[in-house]
Amino acid sequence: MTAYVRPRDLAEALALRAEHPDWMVLAGGTDLMVNAIHQKVPAGIVDLWRFAPIGGITVGDGRITIGAGATWTEVERHPAIREKLAPLALAAREIGALQIQARGTVGGNVGTSSPVGDSLPALLALDCELEVASVRGHRRAPYSAWCTGYRTTQLAPDELVIAAHLPLPGANVRTAWRKVGTRRAQSISKVMGAAAIEVDAGVVVSARIGLGAVANRPIRATAVEEAVRGQRLGAQAAEAARAALRASIAPIDDVRSTAAYRLEVAENVVARFFHVS
Numbered sequence: 001m002t003a004y005v006r007p008r009d010l011a012e013a014l015a016l017r018a019e020h021p022d023w024m025v026l027a028g029g030t031d032l033m034v035n036a037i038h039q040k041v042p043a044g045i046v047d048l049w050r051f052a053p054i055g056g057i058t059v060g061d062g063r064i065t066i067g068a069g070a071t072w073t074e075v076e077r078h079p080a081i082r083e084k085l086a087p088l089a090l091a092a093r094e095i096g097a098l099q100i101q102a103r104g105t106v107g108g109n110v111g112t113s114s115p116v117g118d119s120l121p122a123l124l125a126l127d128c129e130l131e132v133a134s135v136r137g138h139r140r141a142p143y144s145a146w147c148t149g150y151r152t153t154q155l156a157p158d159e160l161v162i163a164a165h166l167p168l169p170g171a172n173v174r175t176a177w178r179k180v181g182t183r184r185a186q187s188i189s190k191v192m193g194a195a196a197i198e199v200d201a202g203v204v205v206s207a208r209i210g211l212g213a214v215a216n217r218p219i220r221a222t223a224v225e226e227a228v229r230g231q232r233l234g235a236q237a238a239e240a241a242r243a244a245l246r247a248s249i250a251p252i253d254d255v256r257s258t259a260a261y262r263l264e265v266a267e268n269v270v271a272r273f274f275h276v277s
Helices: 010-019 032-038 072-077 079-084 086-092 098-103 106-112 120-125 222-228 235-248 259-273
Strands: 003-005 024-026 044-047 057-060 063-067 129-134 137-142 147-149 160-167 173-180 191-200 203-212
Touching: 010 044, 010 129, 010 160, 057 079, 063 079, 063 106, 072 079, 072 086, 072 098, 072 106, 079 086, 086 120, 086 173, 086 191, 106 120, 106 160, 120 173, 120 191, 120 203, 173 259, 191 259, 203 222, 203 259, 222 235, 235 259
Parallel strands: 003 044, 024 044
Antiparallel strands: 057 063, 063 160, 129 137, 129 160, 173 191, 191 203
16 A cells, blocks of 8 residues: 655655655646556655645745745746746746646646746746755755756755745846747647846847757757857847857757757747847
8 A cells, every 4th residue: 555644844754755765756746647647656655735844935135935835826926926037927827727837836847847847948047046955954956957868857866846046137137938839828838938138238248048848858058148148139139049049959859849840949939039129
């Protein structure tokens, strides 16, 4: 029979994780339940749904901290996230239907790290840092280095994702997010992109560009970031971004879309980020 435990506090949760790294960690369950019929019955379940130590959203100290147990509904509705981290709020609105948004959690998205996860390009562009914990202590990991392959991450078997920390963008930073799918709603992405672009007197000072659904993991378009530095916002920066992306990525080819289509769309999405609005 499968064991089932709902921890009373974080110390108990981490002890369970250390003692039983093979047990299923359950929060919203939006991915785990879908895949359950394809998996072995787990030896145990650690239920972290609405687990207070990893819940909530706080603003302060120049950053917004989102608990791993926060749902996408909570993220989308939070006024500070809507105002300061708009790409993440926009992405939250696209994560499945309303029922999925009410159950799915930030920790689940970064734990699964599917290449088509809607929030993940936004986390890359917004310079997210993840906090993870185990009985050995807490550590921070930049999300830009978190994914190690297809649905694989830096997370150790005895660790839990605790929170996502996102710095507040400066006044000169423009942010954007775009998703391209087969329809306007409840669509699995063909291409996604997010951007945080610092501009001074119309010139790009720096940029962070996150892309999803074009590789086996969410990626930073570092070649684009380098190419646009010092370029004037508008056609100059847009064409520099387009050329750099074309030369630096080789998109995946699968049942949802061809590599050629993904490359063309990704170029258009990224170039649009640098147009003057």
